[in-house]
Amino acid sequence: MRLIILVTTVFFTLTASAYAQTDREPVYPKVTSSEDYISPFDPLQDRDAGTRERLVAALTEQQLNRGYPPQAAIVLVGFDAEEMVIMSLHRHTLATSFQARAYLTQLAPSLRNLKMVADSGAARKAGTLDILKLFGFRRVVVSDGESYSLLINVF
Incomplete structure (x- = not known):
């Protein structure tokens, strides 16, 4: 069962990347709320699409x-995999900005526990x-998969 979910997630990630580049199919509902986040951290030197794919695969596993x-599927979108989409797998979940931000906050410890994040050093004090x-x-993008999508631009 877990293998099926993992394969489905990987397939969706690859499919979403292809569709996002051609604008043929929306990957998530129209953005209903957006905000900017300015991080005090600088990106790591060795980051690339492959690194982001491994991060999402490890988080999914x-x-x-x-x-x-x-509670949600986490996938990559875009040719360079620079957009993360977190899509609720249940109705009435991640349907407000408050729920979306709470989910992101809850995700921080899970990310910090990943070896590749822990090895970065700075991640110990970092939020999601x-x-x-x-x-x-x-x-x-955090979405309920039906009508709500919060877009956060990360600077």
């Missing part, structure tokens, strides 16, 4: 090993958006 279904900037993410 960590979620699948918890013993209960994940700071960690994502370290790895070269420029945008994060």
Whole structure:
């Protein structure tokens, strides 16, 4: 079962990247709220699309090993995989800015526990958006998958 979910997530990530580049299909509902986040951290030197893909794969694997279904799918979008999309897998979840921000805050310890993040050193004091900037993410979208999407530009 976990293998099926992992394969589906990887497939969705690759498909989302292709569609995002051609604008044929929306990956998430129209952005209903947006904000900018200015991180005090500088991106790591060795960050690239492959590094971001490994980060999302490790985070997904960590979620699948918890013993209960994940609350959201986390995928990459864009040719350079610089946009992370967090899509709720349940109705009425991640449907407000408050829920979206709470989910991002809750994600920080999970990210910090990943070896590749822990090895970066600065991540110990960093929040979720700071960690994502370290790895070269420029945008994060959190969506309920139906009608709400929060876009955060990470600077």
